[in-house]
Amino acid sequence: xxxxxEKALAKGVERxxxxxFENLRTDVDYEAGKLRSLADTxxxxxxxxxxKDGKLGFATTTKLDDxxxxxxxxxxxxxxxxxxxxxxxxxxxxxxxSITDERIETLSVDDMMKDxxxxxxxxxxxxxRINIGSGTARQRQHLGxxxxxxFEGEFERTTYEFYVGGMLLDGTSMLHTGxxxxxxxxxxxxGELTARAIEKFDKARKNVDIAPxxxxxxxTPRAVADIFLTLALGVNGLYVDxxxxxxxxxxGETILDERITIRDDGTxxxxxxxxxxxxxxxxxxxxxxxxxxxLRSYLTDRRTAAKLDHPLTGxxxxxxxxxxxxxxxxxxxxxxxxxxxxxxxxxxxELLGAVGSGVLVDSIMGIIMANLAAGDFSGNLMYALKIEDxxxxxxxxxxxxxxxVYELLRDNVVGLSKEVHRTGVLGGIGSHWYPYIVLKDVSxxxxx
Amino acid sequence: MKxxxxxxxxxxxxxxxxxxxxxxxxxxxxxxxxxxxxxxxxRRVDFGGNVRALHRGAWxxxxxxxxxxxxxxxxxxxxxxxxxxxxxxxxxEVEPVVAxxxxxxxxDPRDVSLADKVAMMRAYNEQVLGFHDEIITSSLLYFDRYxxxxxxxxxxxxxxxxxxxxxxxxxxxxxxxxGSQSYSASFGGSDDFGVARxxxxxxEKACRVALGKLDAPKVKAGEYTVVVDPRLGGVFxxxxxxHLSEGDNVYEDKNLQDVMVLGRKFGKPFLNVxxxxxxxxxxxxxxxxxxxxxxxxxxxIRxxxxxxxxxxxxxAGKMGERPTGSARLIDYRHPPVPRMRNTxxxxxxxxxxxxxxxxxxxxxxxxxxxxxxxxxxxTFTAAxxxxxxxxxxxxxxxxxxxxxxxxSTLDSIDAVGDDLACHxxxxxxxxxxxxxxxxxxxxxxxxxxxxxxxxx
Numbered sequence: 001x002x003x004x005x006e007k008a009l010a011k012g013v014e015r016x017x018x019x020x021f022e023n024l025r026t027d028v029d030y031e032a033g034k035l036r037s038l039a040d041t042x043x044x045x046x047x048x049x050x051x052k053d054g055k056l057g058f059a060t061t062t063k064l065d066d067x068x069x070x071x072x073x074x075x076x077x078x079x080x081x082x083x084x085x086x087x088x089x090x091x092x093x094x095x096x097x098s099i100t101d102e103r104i105e106t107l108s109v110d111d112m113m114k115d116x117x118x119x120x121x122x123x124x125x126x127x128x129r130i131n132i133g134s135g136t137a138r139q140r141q142h143l144g145x146x147x148x149x150x151f152e153g154e155f156e157r158t159t160y161e162f163y164v165g166g167m168l169l170d171g172t173s174m175l176h177t178g179x180x181x182x183x184x185x186x187x188x189x190x191g192e193l194t195a196r197a198i199e200k201f202d203k204a205r206k207n208v209d210i211a212p213x214x215x216x217x218x219x220t221p222r223a224v225a226d227i228f229l230t231l232a233l234g235v236n237g238l239y240v241d242x243x244x245x246x247x248x249x250x251x252g253e254t255i256l257d258e259r260i261t262i263r264d265d266g267t268x269x270x271x272x273x274x275x276x277x278x279x280x281x282x283x284x285x286x287x288x289x290x291x292x293x294x295l296r297s298y299l300t301d302r303r304t305a306a307k308l309d310h311p312l313t314g315x316x317x318x319x320x321x322x323x324x325x326x327x328x329x330x331x332x333x334x335x336x337x338x339x340x341x342x343x344x345x346x347x348x349x350e351l352l353g354a355v356g357s358g359v360l361v362d363s364i365m366g367i368i369m370a371n372l373a374a375g376d377f378s379g380n381l382m383y384a385l386k387i388e389d390x391x392x393x394x395x396x397x398x399x400x401x402x403x404x405v406y407e408l409l410r411d412n413v414v415g416l417s418k419e420v421h422r423t424g425v426l427g428g429i430g431s432h433w434y435p436y437i438v439l440k441d442v443s444x445x446x447x448x
Numbered sequence: 449m450k451x452x453x454x455x456x457x458x459x460x461x462x463x464x465x466x467x468x469x470x471x472x473x474x475x476x477x478x479x480x481x482x483x484x485x486x487x488x489x490x491r492r493v494d495f496g497g498n499v500r501a502l503h504r505g506a507w508x509x510x511x512x513x514x515x516x517x518x519x520x521x522x523x524x525x526x527x528x529x530x531x532x533x534x535x536x537x538x539x540x541e542v543e544p545v546v547a548x549x550x551x552x553x554x555x556d557p558r559d560v561s562l563a564d565k566v567a568m569m570r571a572y573n574e575q576v577l578g579f580h581d582e583i584i585t586s587s588l589l590y591f592d593r594y595x596x597x598x599x600x601x602x603x604x605x606x607x608x609x610x611x612x613x614x615x616x617x618x619x620x621x622x623x624x625x626x627g628s629q630s631y632s633a634s635f636g637g638s639d640d641f642g643v644a645r646x647x648x649x650x651x652e653k654a655c656r657v658a659l660g661k662l663d664a665p666k667v668k669a670g671e672y673t674v675v676v677d678p679r680l681g682g683v684f685x686x687x688x689x690x691h692l693s694e695g696d697n698v699y700e701d702k703n704l705q706d707v708m709v710l711g712r713k714f715g716k717p718f719l720n721v722x723x724x725x726x727x728x729x730x731x732x733x734x735x736x737x738x739x740x741x742x743x744x745x746x747x748x749i750r751x752x753x754x755x756x757x758x759x760x761x762x763x764a765g766k767m768g769e770r771p772t773g774s775a776r777l778i779d780y781r782h783p784p785v786p787r788m789r790n791t792x793x794x795x796x797x798x799x800x801x802x803x804x805x806x807x808x809x810x811x812x813x814x815x816x817x818x819x820x821x822x823x824x825x826x827t828f829t830a831a832x833x834x835x836x837x838x839x840x841x842x843x844x845x846x847x848x849x850x851x852x853x854x855x856s857t858l859d860s861i862d863a864v865g866d867d868l869a870c871h872x873x874x875x876x877x878x879x880x881x882x883x884x885x886x887x888x889x890x891x892x893x894x895x896x897x898x899x900x901x902x903x904x
Contacts, residue, residue, distance in 0.1 A: 031700055032700035032701060034535075034700075035506060035532045036506065036507065037506065037507035037508070037509055037528075037532075037783070038506075038507075038508050038509070038528035038529075038531065038532055039507075039508075039509035039510065039511070039528075039783075040509070040510040040511070040521065040524050040525070040528070041510075041511050041512075041781060042510070042511070042512040042513060042514060042517075042521065043496075043511075043512075043513055043781070044513050044514070045494075045513065056489075057489070058488075058489060058490040058491075059490060059491045059492070059493075060490065060491075060492045060493070060494075061492070061493040061494075061495075062493065062494050062495055062496055062513045063493050063494075063495040063513075064513070066493070069493060070493070073491035073493070074491075076491065076562060077489045077490055077491055077562065079562075079563070080486075080489055080562050080563050080566045081486065081489050082485060082486040082487075082489075109528075109531075129703065131700065131701045131703070131704070167701070167704075167823070169701070169703045169704055169707065171707075172707055172824065172855040173824065174822065174823050174824040174825075176822050176823070212669065212670070238482070242482060242483050242584075242585040242621070243584050243585060243623065244584075244585060244621055244623070244628045246626055246627055328492075329476070329478075329490065329492045329494075331487075331488055331490070365820050365821075365822060365825065365826075365827050365851075366818070366819070366820045366827035366828065366829065366849060366851070368818065368820075369817050369818035369819070369820070369827075369828070369829040369849065370829065370847070370849065371627070371628075371629070371630075371847065373628060374627035374628055374629075375627065376627070376847060378829075378847060378849040378902045378903075379827060379849065379902070380825055380826070380827040380849075380851040380902075382822055382825065397825065397853075398825060398851065398852075398853050398900060399900070400669065400827075400849065400851050400900055400901065400902030400903075401902060402669065402847070402849070402902040402903055402904070443669055443902070443903065443904055444669075445669035445670060445671075445900055445901060445902045445903065446900060447671055447898065447900055448670070448671055
């Protein structure tokens, strides 16, 4: 990394910052209950930001034997670039512990196959007509950031992903469901996840009709994760700076129900995005975003922190928005890490039992197409169960949900469960900890 | 590079049923504006490859950046396939192609300087930000990619292809302080930098629509007759039917094969749908797919009946059907899987006026900001929409998200227009972790009955 900085400085740039990443990954994939493929990935690349004549340039490469080309490309973009408004990280006592789990490092392909095969066997025992898929992935990353101001940090990270699920066809009705895990540690209970997947199939075997209208909705932690994409954009420093966020200029105001407290925790043990520092060399940490409904902080990268005169929160990440995998070609931008929301007082079963009629919503198709920045969400209920007299009675299909998070989470919260569960986003990777949330008077559309 | 591929194939071919090597080099330029700020300017070089081995029905796959270690990765892929293979390898037979596909472009984006690309986007951005006080910010993106692909397999295929992919969008964002509204003018293509030029009228329209949405009420939830424009019609058929016709969704599932049997009736006799790689200039244009199979025009629905699907060699082989040149990958990090190219609802004979004339209460839905499917149910969002009242286009409404079910909605299409148009946006299609793949879609105006729309 230092070499790249030196080369850039030798070519006359005033400032330089390098991000380096190397990735070794193994994927085991089962389709239709059978081992389908084993895949290895070796990935390495570098991203370079330079300041030349006061202007910012950016280039990336996976051709690491051509550092000269990388530097030339960065300088060429700087010629057209924007005046720089922030500093790169300086030498500081940034602790750089590795985020690794020896259990992941020593995990063999046989172990990975065994975990998927056991899960598949259990689902198959439950119902042999399910077209079952499962996947296990282990990954070892080496990440580093170096700057001309003397910052130099590197760390290792391990990640583990597991999925079991499938599709059950009944006539032309398709039921897709499953359970998944992703994290930097192997603290996963495969048996419990498999049981959860089976339970989800079991509760949705029968399709039932629902009359459209406004009704009580119970959001599972997974659905909360999807709907909270709205809040993630709302507190994103970029959206605040551009005034697209309805939360711009509202720090300290009560925005949500007072029972809602949410933290963004970039150092959460086992969290999928947990790391020592972000992709700009800023230490990651815990940021209280909402405290008892009051907006306490935005999430920033170096540029937006400088622009908004807001503390650095260590959220400058090169993540592919929403999909949240590292993407070398992206400029660091504010992104959430792990969100942790405090639970309520009431056990989930009790909350559900108190719902006279309504819908339990677990996954919503098409939610990313809504005007999320405005807090609006909408979508087709992909996995949802009708609730009658406090019990789920069958699956609801061909039904749409819609609402505005800032209205519903302010005025319509009935309760939060005591239990807080770990979940990914959009049914995929990521790690957030959310309770069940019960909302009243949510709009549900269906064929009448 | 070809010699290197040949060496690897020679060295490892006899240890597995089938072996292929894919190497790729991409150069990308990107220009983005956010508000008055040039928020993204970058050049990306990406060089890497993969080896895929099939043995007794199972795949070993290795992708890598360290091309100098290709033998090691090839050995890995072969060993993995041998480790897991217990069945039978079934690849549909094709004539091995040996070909060089040189670039054939009207205006190569590499001949335009980065300064000119920045100036072009800056001009659009200034047009947007100067249009109206209530346009508070903007989001613009331009990219071009020049890509070289080398592909060889153990059957003797050796294909070198150069491709260009251009795309982007200009998105004004309007707001009065609470919640913002936007609309995109998007562009894309595979052989002409010109697709990014001369968009001033589209940009003006995007500004007007975004501003209009500030005053537009949210649509009322319910079941409506919907007329979709060609852009939304294209996204509709992509989501509603295209994905379900991809062979890998069906080939391992006997129950689903019974449902998706060729000859099944999905729509009325005037519904015809195809997917083609042959339309030069579009982002979905291909000469050979990423298994070295010549691309083609594949009919999916003819006169309302299912007549075909999109296949890789494996899905075609397993289902006893014909490969269609549809195996595609977004980059070397992934194996090729059956994907769409340019997916189109073919022309019918209805006019737009006829379609809306007898609609008492309906929605005219224009362009799409995205779509998604789970195979059976699908959903997509109209970027702009108007009520239809008493046979006329009436007030603008917003937040129109439509949903449907492939087994009933296609049959609810009761009119297909005569004004087919294809469109390339700057986004792409996502599947199995592979996003964004350049695809195109097209359609005439289409009328669909009984569409459930979410809303207030």
